[in-house]
Amino acid sequence: MGRPPCCDKIVVKKGPWTPEEDIVLVSHIQEHGPGNWRMVPTNTGLLRCSKSCRLRWTNYLRPGIKRGNFTDDEEKMIIHLQALLGNRWAAIASYLPQRTDNDIKNYWNTYLKKKFRKLQGHDGGHGHSQDELISPNFHSSTSKGQWERRLQTDIHMAKQALCEALSLDKSSNSNMSHLKPSNIGYYPAQSTTTYASSTDNIARLLQNWMKRAPKSSQTSPENNNSQNSFNNNLVGTGSSHSDEGFDSLFSFNSFNSDASQSENSKPNLENQVVPLSLLEKWLFDDVGAPGQGDLMDMSLGETDDGLF
DNA sequence: AAGACAGCCAACCGCCCATCT
DNA sequence: CAGATGGGCGGTTGGCTGTCT
Numbered sequence: 001m002g003r004p005p006c007c008d009k010i011v012v013k014k015g016p017w018t019p020e021e022d023i024v025l026v027s028h029i030q031e032h033g034p035g036n037w038r039m040v041p042t043n044t045g046l047l048r049c050s051k052s053c054r055l056r057w058t059n060y061l062r063p064g065i066k067r068g069n070f071t072d073d074e075e076k077m078i079i080h081l082q083a084l085l086g087n088r089w090a091a092i093a094s095y096l097p098q099r100t101d102n103d104i105k106n107y108w109n110t111y112l113k114k115k116f117r118k119l120q121g122h123d124g125g126h127g128h129s130q131d132e133l134i135s136p137n138f139h140s141s142t143s144k145g146q147w148e149r150r151l152q153t154d155i156h157m158a159k160q161a162l163c164e165a166l167s168l169d170k171s172s173n174s175n176m177s178h179l180k181p182s183n184i185g186y187y188p189a190q191s192t193t194t195y196a197s198s199t200d201n202i203a204r205l206l207q208n209w210m211k212r213a214p215k216s217s218q219t220s221p222e223n224n225n226s227q228n229s230f231n232n233n234l235v236g237t238g239s240s241h242s243d244e245g246f247d248s249l250f251s252f253n254s255f256n257s258d259a260s261q262s263e264n265s266k267p268n269l270e271n272q273v274v275p276l277s278l279l280e281k282w283l284f285d286d287v288g289a290p291g292q293g294d295l296m297d298m299s300l301g302e303t304d305d306g307l308f
Numbered sequence: 309a310a311g312a313c314a315g316c317c318a319a320c321c322g323c324c325c326a327t328c329t
Numbered sequence: 330c331a332g333a334t335g336g337g338c339g340g341t342t343g344g345c346t347g348t349c350t
Contacts, residue, residue, distance in 0.1 A: 016318070016344090038335065054336070055319070090338060105339075106317055 013047040017056055021046055025053055026061055034062075059102045066098035070107055078104055079112060 017025075028044045034057060037050035046053065059065075070078070074096055081092040089101035089108075096104065 014320075035336095050335075051321095051337095052319075058337095059318075087339065101338075102318075109340095110316055 012049050012052075014052075017048075017060075021048070022056070022061060025056060029057060029061075059100045062100075064098055065100060067103070070099075074099065075112065078108065082108060082112075 024044045024046055025040070028040060032043070034054075037054045040046065040050055040053045041048055048056075077096060078092060081095055085091050087105075087108075089105045093099055093101040093104050
């Protein structure tokens with residue numbers, strides 16, 4: 001027999017998350033750390049499936065997420081990495097620690113793709129679809145050995161992509177400073193800004209919600225009271241951060257170790273601190289090192305020419 | 309002013325691999 | 330070892346919002 005079922009298939013709420021649900025989820029994660037998503041609906045009483053909770057956390061509530069307005073550097077990085085890695089958004093997102101894969105995916109699908117089409121149009125096009133043109137054909141090989149080689153190639157290519165992206169605009173180094181190895185981890189040491197950013201996330205969320213609240217039928221009558229209380233307690237914190245409560249609410253230092261315990265061994269976003277930092281350190285340390293060229297020369301020559 | 313349309317994005321769906329019993 | 334679930338990922342959808350006609 002396997003594990004017990006993930007979530008009771010009785011009533012599972014769908015659709016947009018309410019601030020109440022967000023708070024419940026964040027509080028729970030603050031206590032227990034991210035992971036063990038199966039137990040989250042049970043422990044919190046949220047009528048959401050575990051997947052939904054995880055998604056909400058990783059794409060929206062997680063500390064350190066930057067939203068909206070992609071910078072030129074980020075855009076370059078995405079374009080480069082997409083060309084090198086294809087539509088592997090999670091892999092791409094791991095090089096833009098402040099962005100979620102969903103965000104990057106959306107940005108690509110809604111904006112960059114069109115931008116590319118335009119560019120292609122100017123170039124006259126070659127009868128290839130954009131994805132064909134810029135994505136390596138990773139899907140043709142699926143065996144484990146090939147996958148391993150592919151991964152190795154990916155790492156080399158990503159390394160080169162980083163170097164190039166960083167050297168594209170040296171003057172904007174300050175903007176790219178978040179890519180320094182020390183800041184790559186998902187729970188960076190500069191905790192206050194991280195928490196503040198997360199507080200802002202929720203404050204912004206609440207403000208949006210307040211704007212929509214009057215016409216949204218999703219808010220049950222009893223929500224009105226809680227809505228007001230949330231308004232009093234949280235929304236006002238956006239600028240002044242009278243957030244002693246929030247500081248504790250978003251103090252994730254305490255459970256980093258818990259998280260690493262409860263997480264499985266996959267290099268997911270939550271426990272990438274060590275492996276990703278090491279990888280990044282290695283990537284950066286290796287920049288400019290002699291004899292790194294073979295793979296990269298081979299791969300980049302093909303992809304970049306078509307691109308730029 | 310109102311309807312049509314397009315863009316954006318949060319959330320869901322379905323698949324796959326890892327893990328557990 | 331087999332069967333079942335958990336978790337992660339990429340693709341897609343649907344609702345909201347802004348713009349155009």
